[in-house]
Amino acid sequence: MIAVVGLGLIGGSLALRLVERGxxxxxxxxxxxxxxxxxxxxxxxxxxxxxWLGDAELVVVAAPLDVxxxxxxxxxxxxxxxxxxxxxxxxxxxRAAEAAGLAxxxxxxxxxxxxxxxxxxxxxxxxxxxxxxxxxFTPETDQERLLRVVxxxxxxxxxxxxxxxxxxxxxxVAVVSHGPHVVAxxxxxxxxxxxxxxxxxxxxxxxxxxxxxxxxTNTARTANMVLENRxxxxxxxxxxxxxxxxxxxVLEDDSAVLAWLDRARAARSSWLTPTxxxxxxxxxxxxxxxxxxxxxxxxxxxxxxxxxxLRRGVLNAAFQREG
Numbered sequence: 001m002i003a004v005v006g007l008g009l010i011g012g013s014l015a016l017r018l019v020e021r022g023x024x025x026x027x028x029x030x031x032x033x034x035x036x037x038x039x040x041x042x043x044x045x046x047x048x049x050x051x052w053l054g055d056a057e058l059v060v061v062a063a064p065l066d067v068x069x070x071x072x073x074x075x076x077x078x079x080x081x082x083x084x085x086x087x088x089x090x091x092x093x094x095r096a097a098e099a100a101g102l103a104x105x106x107x108x109x110x111x112x113x114x115x116x117x118x119x120x121x122x123x124x125x126x127x128x129x130x131x132x133x134x135x136x137f138t139p140e141t142d143q144e145r146l147l148r149v150v151x152x153x154x155x156x157x158x159x160x161x162x163x164x165x166x167x168x169x170x171x172x173v174a175v176v177s178h179g180p181h182v183v184a185x186x187x188x189x190x191x192x193x194x195x196x197x198x199x200x201x202x203x204x205x206x207x208x209x210x211x212x213x214x215x216x217t218n219t220a221r222t223a224n225m226v227l228e229n230r231x232x233x234x235x236x237x238x239x240x241x242x243x244x245x246x247x248x249x250v251l252e253d254d255s256a257v258l259a260w261l262d263r264a265r266a267a268r269s270s271w272l273t274p275t276x277x278x279x280x281x282x283x284x285x286x287x288x289x290x291x292x293x294x295x296x297x298x299x300x301x302x303x304x305x306x307x308x309x310l311r312r313g314v315l316n317a318a319f320q321r322e323g
Contacts, residue, residue, distance in 0.1 A: 001024045001026055001055055002018055002023050002024070002026075002058045002059075002060065003026050003027065003052075003053050003056035003058070003059045003060065004018075004025060004026075004027040004028075004043075004059075005027070005028055005049055005053070005059065005060065005061045005062060006027075006028075006029060006061065006064075007028075007029035007031070007034045007035070007038050007043075007062070007120045007123070008029075008034075008119055008123075009115065009119060009120075009122050009127070010123075010127075010128070011027070011029075011060065011062025011063075011086065012034070012062075012119075012120040012123030013123040013125065013127040013128050014060060014111075014157070015038065015041075015043050015123075016041055016043075016124065016125040017126075017127075017128060017157055018156060019041060019042045020125045021156050023156075025042075026043070026044040026045070026046065026052060026055075026056070027043050027044070027045055027046070028046040028047060028048055028050075030047075030048070031119070033120075034120035034121075035047070037121065038120060049074045049075070050074075051078065053074075053078050053079065053081075054078035054079035054081075055079060056079060056081045057082070058081055058082050058083075059075060059083045059084070060084050060086060061083065061084065061085040062085070062086050064220070064221065065088070065089055065092070065224040066224055066228075068087060068093055068096060069096040069100070072093075072096050072097050072099075072100040072102055072106075073099075073100045075100065076101050076102060077101075081105070082105050082106075082107060082142075083097065083102055083106045083107070084107050084108070084109045084149055085106075085108060085109065086109055086110060087108075087110065087225075088110055088173060088177065088178070088225040088229075089173075089225055089228040089229045090110060090169045090170055091166040091167050091169075091170050092228050092229075094106065094136065094166045098138075098140065103140035103141070104140055104141065104142045105142060105145055107135060107137060107146050107149045108134075108135065108137070108169075109133055109134065109135050109136070109149065109153070110134040110136070110169065110173070111128050111131050111133050111157075111159075112131055112132045112134065113128050113131035113132075114217075115127070116216040117217075118217065118218040118221065128159070129157050129158050130157075132160045132161070132162065132299065132314075132315075133153050133160070133161050133162075134161075134163075134169050134172075134173075135149060135150055135153070135161055135162070135163050135164070136164050136166040136169050137163065137165075137166075137287070137291070138165075138166065143286070143287040146287050147286075147290075147308075150300060150308065151303065151308075154300060154303060154308075159300075160299045160300065160301055160314055162294045162298075162299050163294040163300075164291075164295070168295070170229050170232050171232045171235075173232075174229055174233045174235070174236045175236050178225055178226055178229055178233045178236075179233060179236045179237060179240065181214050181217070181222050181225070181226065182226060182233065182237065183211075183240070184211060184212045184213065184214045185215045185222075187208070187212050246260065247260050272315065273313075273315075274313055274314065274315045280312045280313065281309060281310070282298060282311075283304060283308070283309055284307065285308065290308060290310075293310055298310040298311065299314040301314060
Protein backbone atom coordinates (compact mmCIF):
# COMPACT_ATOMS: atom_id res chain seq x y z
CA MET A 1 0.00 0.00 0.00
CA ILE A 2 1.11 3.55 -0.79
CA ALA A 3 -0.05 6.30 1.54
CA VAL A 4 -0.45 9.96 0.64
CA VAL A 5 -0.74 12.58 3.39
CA GLY A 6 -2.43 15.60 1.84
CA LEU A 7 -4.68 15.63 -1.22
CA GLY A 8 -3.92 19.04 -2.67
CA LEU A 9 -2.82 19.66 -6.24
CA ILE A 10 0.38 17.58 -6.05
CA GLY A 11 -0.63 14.92 -3.54
CA GLY A 12 -3.99 14.50 -5.23
CA SER A 13 -2.48 14.24 -8.69
CA LEU A 14 0.04 11.65 -7.54
CA ALA A 15 -2.65 9.63 -5.74
CA LEU A 16 -4.88 9.65 -8.83
CA ARG A 17 -1.99 8.56 -11.04
CA LEU A 18 -1.03 5.71 -8.70
CA VAL A 19 -4.64 4.47 -8.60
CA GLU A 20 -4.74 4.69 -12.40
CA ARG A 21 -1.58 2.55 -12.48
CA GLY A 22 -3.16 -0.14 -10.32
CA UNK A 23 -1.71 0.65 -6.89
CA UNK A 24 -3.62 0.43 -3.62
CA UNK A 25 -3.64 3.99 -2.29
CA UNK A 26 -4.72 5.27 1.11
CA UNK A 27 -4.72 8.97 1.89
CA UNK A 28 -5.84 11.64 4.32
CA UNK A 29 -6.78 15.29 4.12
CA UNK A 30 -8.51 17.73 6.48
CA UNK A 31 -10.88 18.95 3.74
CA UNK A 32 -14.12 16.91 3.71
CA UNK A 33 -14.79 17.85 0.07
CA UNK A 34 -11.36 16.52 -0.93
CA UNK A 35 -11.98 13.33 1.01
CA UNK A 36 -15.34 12.78 -0.66
CA UNK A 37 -13.94 13.34 -4.14
CA UNK A 38 -10.94 11.10 -3.44
CA UNK A 39 -13.19 8.31 -2.18
CA UNK A 40 -15.17 8.54 -5.39
CA UNK A 41 -11.90 8.24 -7.32
CA UNK A 42 -11.06 4.91 -5.66
CA UNK A 43 -8.76 6.15 -2.89
CA UNK A 44 -9.12 4.75 0.64
CA UNK A 45 -9.52 7.94 2.69
CA UNK A 46 -8.81 8.80 6.34
CA UNK A 47 -9.45 11.98 8.30
CA UNK A 48 -5.89 12.44 9.55
CA UNK A 49 -2.46 10.81 9.84
CA UNK A 50 -2.48 7.92 12.28
CA UNK A 51 -1.54 4.28 12.92
CA TRP A 52 -2.92 3.26 9.51
CA LEU A 53 0.27 4.76 8.01
CA GLY A 54 2.28 1.95 9.61
CA ASP A 55 1.00 -0.46 6.94
CA ALA A 56 2.37 1.59 4.05
CA GLU A 57 5.40 0.50 2.05
CA LEU A 58 5.76 4.12 0.94
CA VAL A 59 4.41 7.25 2.63
CA VAL A 60 4.23 10.39 0.49
CA VAL A 61 3.95 13.54 2.60
CA ALA A 62 2.18 16.14 0.44
CA ALA A 63 1.23 18.50 3.26
CA PRO A 64 2.09 22.23 3.37
CA LEU A 65 5.73 22.94 4.25
CA ASP A 66 4.90 24.28 7.70
CA VAL A 67 2.88 21.14 8.50
CA UNK A 68 5.48 18.59 7.34
CA UNK A 69 7.57 18.49 10.58
CA UNK A 70 4.48 17.51 12.57
CA UNK A 71 3.58 14.78 10.08
CA UNK A 72 7.12 13.41 10.19
CA UNK A 73 6.99 13.32 13.99
CA UNK A 74 3.73 11.33 13.74
CA UNK A 75 5.41 8.84 11.40
CA UNK A 76 8.22 8.09 13.82
CA UNK A 77 7.75 4.53 15.06
CA UNK A 78 5.02 3.71 12.54
CA UNK A 79 6.19 0.80 10.41
CA UNK A 80 9.32 0.79 8.29
CA UNK A 81 8.05 2.28 5.05
CA UNK A 82 10.11 4.72 3.02
CA UNK A 83 9.01 8.30 3.61
CA UNK A 84 9.03 10.82 0.76
CA UNK A 85 7.85 14.41 0.71
CA UNK A 86 6.97 16.54 -2.33
CA UNK A 87 7.67 20.00 -0.92
CA UNK A 88 9.45 22.71 -2.85
CA UNK A 89 12.15 23.23 -0.18
CA UNK A 90 14.38 20.34 0.79
CA UNK A 91 17.09 21.21 3.35
CA UNK A 92 14.59 22.17 6.05
CA UNK A 93 12.55 19.01 5.48
CA UNK A 94 15.63 16.79 5.72
CA ARG A 95 16.43 18.48 9.06
CA ALA A 96 12.88 17.78 10.22
CA ALA A 97 13.19 14.13 9.18
CA GLU A 98 16.43 13.81 11.13
CA ALA A 99 14.81 15.41 14.20
CA ALA A 100 11.97 12.87 13.92
CA GLY A 101 14.42 9.95 13.75
CA LEU A 102 13.58 9.20 10.11
CA ALA A 103 16.81 10.29 8.40
CA UNK A 104 17.69 6.80 7.13
CA UNK A 105 14.30 6.06 5.56
CA UNK A 106 13.52 9.57 4.34
CA UNK A 107 14.01 10.61 0.71
CA UNK A 108 13.20 14.15 -0.40
CA UNK A 109 11.40 14.73 -3.68
CA UNK A 110 10.12 17.78 -5.57
CA UNK A 111 8.17 17.54 -8.83
CA UNK A 112 8.87 20.57 -11.03
CA UNK A 113 5.28 20.83 -12.21
CA UNK A 114 2.05 22.48 -11.17
CA UNK A 115 -0.54 25.08 -12.09
CA UNK A 116 -1.81 28.32 -10.60
CA UNK A 117 -4.74 26.33 -9.15
CA UNK A 118 -4.79 24.37 -5.90
CA UNK A 119 -6.72 21.65 -4.11
CA UNK A 120 -7.92 18.19 -5.06
CA UNK A 121 -10.46 19.68 -7.46
CA UNK A 122 -7.52 20.87 -9.61
CA UNK A 123 -5.63 17.55 -9.39
CA UNK A 124 -5.13 15.40 -12.47
CA UNK A 125 -3.50 11.99 -12.99
CA UNK A 126 -1.55 13.47 -15.92
CA UNK A 127 -0.19 16.57 -14.15
CA UNK A 128 3.10 15.01 -13.04
CA UNK A 129 3.68 12.73 -16.03
CA UNK A 130 6.96 13.51 -17.81
CA UNK A 131 7.96 16.23 -15.37
CA UNK A 132 11.43 16.57 -13.90
CA UNK A 133 11.64 15.48 -10.27
CA UNK A 134 14.44 16.48 -7.92
CA UNK A 135 15.19 13.64 -5.50
CA UNK A 136 17.34 14.66 -2.53
CA PHE A 137 19.39 12.76 0.01
CA THR A 138 21.87 13.16 2.86
CA PRO A 139 24.71 10.87 4.02
CA GLU A 140 22.19 9.22 6.38
CA THR A 141 19.75 8.27 3.61
CA ASP A 142 19.48 4.54 2.92
CA GLN A 143 20.83 4.21 -0.62
CA GLU A 144 18.56 1.32 -1.58
CA ARG A 145 15.50 3.34 -0.59
CA LEU A 146 16.79 6.23 -2.68
CA LEU A 147 17.17 4.02 -5.75
CA ARG A 148 13.70 2.50 -5.25
CA VAL A 149 12.16 5.97 -5.19
CA VAL A 150 13.99 6.91 -8.40
CA UNK A 151 12.78 3.75 -10.13
CA UNK A 152 9.21 4.19 -8.87
CA UNK A 153 9.07 7.73 -10.27
CA UNK A 154 10.47 6.55 -13.59
CA UNK A 155 7.97 3.72 -13.92
CA UNK A 156 4.81 5.33 -12.56
CA UNK A 157 5.02 8.95 -13.78
CA UNK A 158 7.68 8.70 -16.53
CA UNK A 159 9.72 11.17 -14.50
CA UNK A 160 13.02 12.68 -15.52
CA UNK A 161 14.92 12.43 -12.22
CA UNK A 162 17.87 14.40 -10.95
CA UNK A 163 19.42 13.32 -7.62
CA UNK A 164 20.76 16.21 -5.58
CA UNK A 165 22.11 17.46 -2.29
CA UNK A 166 19.24 19.35 -0.56
CA UNK A 167 21.19 22.64 -0.42
CA UNK A 168 22.00 22.50 -4.15
CA UNK A 169 18.30 21.91 -4.80
CA UNK A 170 17.23 24.88 -2.69
CA UNK A 171 19.67 27.25 -4.37
CA UNK A 172 18.56 26.11 -7.81
CA VAL A 173 14.83 26.42 -7.18
CA ALA A 174 15.39 29.91 -5.78
CA VAL A 175 16.54 30.83 -9.31
CA VAL A 176 13.95 28.99 -11.42
CA SER A 177 10.89 28.78 -9.15
CA HIS A 178 10.80 30.77 -5.92
CA GLY A 179 12.42 33.88 -7.38
CA PRO A 180 10.04 33.93 -10.38
CA HIS A 181 7.07 33.71 -7.98
CA VAL A 182 8.35 36.81 -6.19
CA VAL A 183 9.00 38.65 -9.46
CA ALA A 184 5.50 37.76 -10.74
CA UNK A 185 3.96 39.26 -7.63
CA UNK A 186 6.17 42.32 -8.01
CA UNK A 187 4.97 42.86 -11.59
CA UNK A 188 1.34 42.69 -10.49
CA UNK A 189 1.98 45.08 -7.61
CA UNK A 190 3.58 47.48 -10.10
CA UNK A 191 0.46 47.28 -12.26
CA UNK A 192 -1.70 48.23 -9.29
CA UNK A 193 0.56 51.21 -8.53
CA UNK A 194 0.66 52.41 -12.14
CA UNK A 195 -0.70 55.86 -13.00
CA UNK A 196 -3.19 54.32 -15.45
CA UNK A 197 -3.70 50.72 -14.27
CA UNK A 198 -6.92 50.20 -16.24
CA UNK A 199 -5.21 51.20 -19.48
CA UNK A 200 -2.18 49.01 -18.71
CA UNK A 201 -4.44 46.05 -17.90
CA UNK A 202 -6.31 46.55 -21.17
CA UNK A 203 -3.05 46.44 -23.11
CA UNK A 204 -1.58 43.45 -21.25
CA UNK A 205 -0.84 40.52 -23.57
CA UNK A 206 1.16 37.30 -23.66
CA UNK A 207 4.38 38.46 -22.04
CA UNK A 208 2.58 39.94 -19.02
CA UNK A 209 0.25 36.95 -18.79
CA UNK A 210 3.13 34.46 -18.81
CA UNK A 211 5.28 36.55 -16.50
CA UNK A 212 2.56 36.87 -13.84
CA UNK A 213 0.72 33.54 -14.10
CA UNK A 214 2.22 32.01 -10.95
CA UNK A 215 1.20 35.01 -8.86
CA UNK A 216 -2.32 33.59 -9.09
CA THR A 217 -1.37 30.59 -6.96
CA ASN A 218 -2.32 30.06 -3.32
CA THR A 219 -0.47 32.85 -1.50
CA ALA A 220 0.00 30.87 1.72
CA ARG A 221 1.76 28.13 -0.27
CA THR A 222 3.98 30.69 -2.01
CA ALA A 223 4.83 32.39 1.28
CA ASN A 224 5.73 29.01 2.80
CA MET A 225 8.23 28.15 0.08
CA VAL A 226 9.77 31.64 -0.02
CA LEU A 227 10.14 31.83 3.78
CA GLU A 228 11.47 28.27 4.16
CA ASN A 229 14.08 29.06 1.48
CA ARG A 230 14.57 32.70 2.42
CA UNK A 231 18.39 32.71 2.41
CA UNK A 232 18.72 31.37 -1.14
CA UNK A 233 15.81 33.52 -2.34
CA UNK A 234 17.36 36.65 -0.83
CA UNK A 235 20.71 35.91 -2.47
CA UNK A 236 19.00 35.49 -5.84
CA UNK A 237 16.94 38.66 -5.51
CA UNK A 238 20.09 40.63 -4.66
CA UNK A 239 21.69 39.37 -7.87
CA UNK A 240 18.57 40.34 -9.84
CA UNK A 241 18.61 43.81 -8.28
CA UNK A 242 22.28 44.20 -9.21
CA UNK A 243 21.54 43.14 -12.80
CA UNK A 244 18.71 45.67 -13.04
CA UNK A 245 21.06 48.28 -11.64
CA UNK A 246 23.53 47.48 -14.42
CA UNK A 247 20.77 47.99 -16.99
CA UNK A 248 19.76 51.32 -15.45
CA UNK A 249 23.36 52.47 -15.62
CA VAL A 250 23.50 51.94 -19.42
CA LEU A 251 19.91 52.73 -20.40
CA GLU A 252 20.98 55.75 -22.46
CA ASP A 253 23.49 53.66 -24.43
CA ASP A 254 21.72 51.80 -27.26
CA SER A 255 24.53 49.32 -27.92
CA ALA A 256 24.98 48.55 -24.21
CA VAL A 257 21.26 47.81 -23.80
CA LEU A 258 21.37 45.49 -26.81
CA ALA A 259 24.42 43.72 -25.35
CA TRP A 260 22.61 43.32 -22.01
CA LEU A 261 19.63 41.70 -23.75
CA ASP A 262 21.89 39.57 -25.97
CA ARG A 263 23.53 38.06 -22.89
CA ALA A 264 20.12 36.91 -21.65
CA ARG A 265 19.20 35.48 -25.04
CA ALA A 266 22.53 33.60 -25.17
CA ALA A 267 21.89 32.16 -21.71
CA ARG A 268 18.49 30.88 -22.85
CA SER A 269 20.06 29.30 -25.92
CA SER A 270 22.86 27.70 -23.86
CA TRP A 271 20.83 26.29 -20.99
CA LEU A 272 17.21 26.00 -22.15
CA THR A 273 17.58 24.20 -25.46
CA PRO A 274 17.23 20.39 -25.42
CA THR A 275 20.07 18.38 -26.89
CA UNK A 276 19.73 15.67 -29.52
CA UNK A 277 23.18 14.21 -28.86
CA UNK A 278 22.50 10.46 -28.86
CA UNK A 279 26.04 9.78 -27.62
CA UNK A 280 25.32 11.73 -24.43
CA UNK A 281 24.22 8.66 -22.46
CA UNK A 282 25.45 7.08 -19.23
CA UNK A 283 24.31 3.92 -17.44
CA UNK A 284 24.73 3.54 -13.67
CA UNK A 285 23.35 1.34 -10.93
CA UNK A 286 24.60 2.86 -7.65
CA UNK A 287 23.40 5.91 -5.77
CA UNK A 288 26.93 7.30 -5.59
CA UNK A 289 27.39 7.20 -9.37
CA UNK A 290 23.94 8.66 -9.84
CA UNK A 291 24.52 11.62 -7.52
CA UNK A 292 27.88 12.43 -9.09
CA UNK A 293 26.45 12.61 -12.62
CA UNK A 294 23.31 14.53 -11.59
CA UNK A 295 25.48 17.16 -9.88
CA UNK A 296 26.91 17.81 -13.36
CA UNK A 297 23.53 18.17 -15.08
CA UNK A 298 22.72 14.57 -16.03
CA UNK A 299 19.11 13.38 -15.68
CA UNK A 300 17.67 9.87 -15.32
CA UNK A 301 15.46 9.26 -18.34
CA UNK A 302 15.01 5.48 -18.35
CA UNK A 303 16.03 2.01 -17.23
CA UNK A 304 17.98 -0.74 -18.96
CA UNK A 305 17.77 -3.86 -16.83
CA UNK A 306 19.54 -3.10 -13.55
CA UNK A 307 20.97 0.13 -14.94
CA UNK A 308 19.51 3.60 -14.78
CA UNK A 309 19.96 5.51 -18.05
CA LEU A 310 20.98 9.16 -17.89
CA ARG A 311 21.24 11.91 -20.51
CA ARG A 312 22.48 15.49 -20.52
CA GLY A 313 20.65 18.56 -21.78
CA VAL A 314 17.20 17.21 -20.90
CA LEU A 315 14.66 19.94 -20.25
CA ASN A 316 11.64 19.64 -17.99
CA ALA A 317 8.69 18.61 -20.16
CA ALA A 318 6.53 21.16 -18.31
CA PHE A 319 8.90 23.96 -19.40
CA GLN A 320 8.72 22.82 -22.99
CA ARG A 321 4.90 22.68 -22.86
CA GLU A 322 4.69 26.20 -21.46
CA GLY A 323 7.26 27.18 -24.08
